[in-house]
Amino acid sequence: MILSLPWVFRSAVLGGIDCPYNAGISSATKHRGRFGSLAMDKIPYREGEPSPGGEYVLVDLIDHTTGESLGRHWVLRSALKESPPRHANLDELLPPLRWIWRHLKPHIKWCRSFEDWELGFLRDQNPESEIVVWIGATYAYLEFIHRNPNADRDAVYAAIAYLMVGQDDMVKPKSVAKKLHHLAKNVPPELRQLTNFAEDGQLTTQRKHLC
DSSP states (O other): OBOOSOOSSOOOEETTEEOSSOTTOSTTOSOOSEESOOOSOEEEOOTTOOOSOTTEEEEEEEOTTTOOEEEEEEEEGGGOOBOOOOOSOOGGGHHHHHHHHHHHGGGOTTOSSHHHHHHHHHTOSSHHHHHHHHHHHHHHHHHHHHHOTTSOHHHHHHHHHHHHTTOGGGSSSHHHHHHHHHHHHSOOGGGTBGGGBOTTSOBOOSOGGGO
16 A cells, blocks of 8 residues: 655644634643643734744634535644544554654653554554655654754754644744655655554665665
């Protein structure tokens, strides 16, 4: 199977309402962007404007009953509620999920185990699109550190976390945000092919820093 979804920082579900931005991957929150209800204040997003504050995340709301887009809005993290699992298992998506976990586990502090991590994706309406986002984010993390070996890993992950929730203005300098976005959108071909991921989360690739 080839993962052919758009390689951009977009994902997550807000209870029956699709949310193209993962609304909770920052280390500042224990939630992971899979939510059950949406009783919250919404602030319409305007291109170029910074976020209203660190407690807000950017989401693209879609009415699950009509499929109609409600537009992009800033919403409060605290208003998001986790939904029950929507899927019994992830099947062929488990190997890339384990690859992500292997590399980002030190930063995923809201999950005590891989099973906790997996449960979040089982809550997603479309786990494949969510995993696509995380593969792009993981590649950006690994490749940036490979090219900048003296970079602070926590700082790199934090920058990616801000980008994933639409808070680009929190990443300084802007050139770093631009580089991370570029990497996430331009993953190598081996990351798009599910058969390249082994059951234990190893990746078949000539690029040793991505294994």
